[in-house]
Amino acid sequence: MTEQPRTGPQRKADTLSKLEAVNGDVWVATASNAGAAHLVPLSYAWHGERVVLAAEADSVTVRNVRGSGRARLGFGPTRDVVIIDAALDGIVGVADGAATEVADAYARQTDWDPSLDPGSLVFVLLRALRVQAWRESNELSGKLLMRDGNWLF
Amino acid sequence: MTEQPRTGPQRKADTLSKLEAVNGDVWVATASNAGAAHLVPLSYAWHGERVVLAAEADSVTVRNVRGSGRARLGFGPTRDVVIIDAALDGIVGVADGAATEVADAYARQTDWDPSLDPGSLVFVLLRALRVQAWRESNELSGKLLMRDGNWLF
Numbered sequence: 001m002t003e004q005p006r007t008g009p010q011r012k013a014d015t016l017s018k019l020e021a022v023n024g025d026v027w028v029a030t031a032s033n034a035g036a037a038h039l040v041p042l043s044y045a046w047h048g049e050r051v052v053l054a055a056e057a058d059s060v061t062v063r064n065v066r067g068s069g070r071a072r073l074g075f076g077p078t079r080d081v082v083i084i085d086a087a088l089d090g091i092v093g094v095a096d097g098a099a100t101e102v103a104d105a106y107a108r109q110t111d112w113d114p115s116l117d118p119g120s121l122v123f124v125l126l127r128a129l130r131v132q133a134w135r136e137s138n139e140l141s142g143k144l145l146m147r148d149g150n151w152l153f
Numbered sequence: 154m155t156e157q158p159r160t161g162p163q164r165k166a167d168t169l170s171k172l173e174a175v176n177g178d179v180w181v182a183t184a185s186n187a188g189a190a191h192l193v194p195l196s197y198a199w200h201g202e203r204v205v206l207a208a209e210a211d212s213v214t215v216r217n218v219r220g221s222g223r224a225r226l227g228f229g230p231t232r233d234v235v236i237i238d239a240a241l242d243g244i245v246g247v248a249d250g251a252a253t254e255v256a257d258a259y260a261r262q263t264d265w266d267p268s269l270d271p272g273s274l275v276f277v278l279l280r281a282l283r284v285q286a287w288r289e290s291n292e293l294s295g296k297l298l299m300r301d302g303n304w305l306f
Binding site: 025026027029030031032033034035036037038039040041064067068070071072073074076077078079081083 | 178179180182183184185186187188189190191192193194217220221223224225226227229230231232234236
């Protein structure tokens with residue numbers, strides 16, 4: 001059964017709920033300089049208006065985002081989607097201890113505290129530039145919620 | 154509760170079940186020539202050892218895959234993942250009617266029959282080169298199921 005399309009403010013509220021949900025994963029798409037797409041699911045936190053990921057410093061995702069400064073994030077399930085085009089806002093070594101606030105937020109929202117065994121893990125901070133959200137095809141119109149880093153609602 | 158890691162043959166069987174599932178969506182990651190990652194959820198069918206997508210001929214996904222010949226596909230949910238690195242095997246206009254068998258398979262497996270209103274839709278055929286599958290972190294070892302287009306199990 002297809003529901004009525006949601007309003008913009010409703011979609012924004014639902015999007016923030018999804019970003020704040022505990023133990024969620026996000027599909028992280030990045031591209032290499034050579035133009036090869038990479039895609040991997042990662043745990044995430046939403047902190048200070050940034051999507052925070054934790055990954056190995058030499059992983060394909062971190063190398064790509066370091067090179068391009070960009071990532072495209074897909075939050076599912078696929079029929080309740082949020083898509084974020086994001087810009088790299090910083091990469092901080094977990095072992096540096098310089099990102100205590102980020103580390104705390106990350107450990108609170110996920111089921112994993114990287115600082116317990118930091119190795120060569122880094123936190124990747126991604127700032128949303130463009131946000132889209134839709135459920136079924138009747139919501140494709142009006143899917144744009146943020147443009148150039150500014151919420152439209 | 155974390156289960157025991159599955160064997161390779163078990164993971165292959167589960168992967169084929171996922172590929173054959175009715176009304177599933179796949180996260181399709183592609184990259185532009187300029188190295189920008191794109192990501193979008195699409196319906197899919199599994200036909201003749203190919204992942205079949207349907208999309209607008211001038212969509213970012215079709216433009217990217219036409220340019221690079223590659224896509225990376227993520228089948229969820231994120232804690233029961235299949236990742237496929239795929240090569241473009243063909244793009245056929247839905248209106249051409251040249252791909253009747255593909256169209257039938259696609260309509261059977263999805264809840265959408267593009268040939269009813271073909272417009273500028275195309276079928277995109279993607280051949281798996283590399284397949285990985287895992288659930289929790291205890292399955293990261295042994296996640297490789299196909300290499301260079303050949304199943305390992």
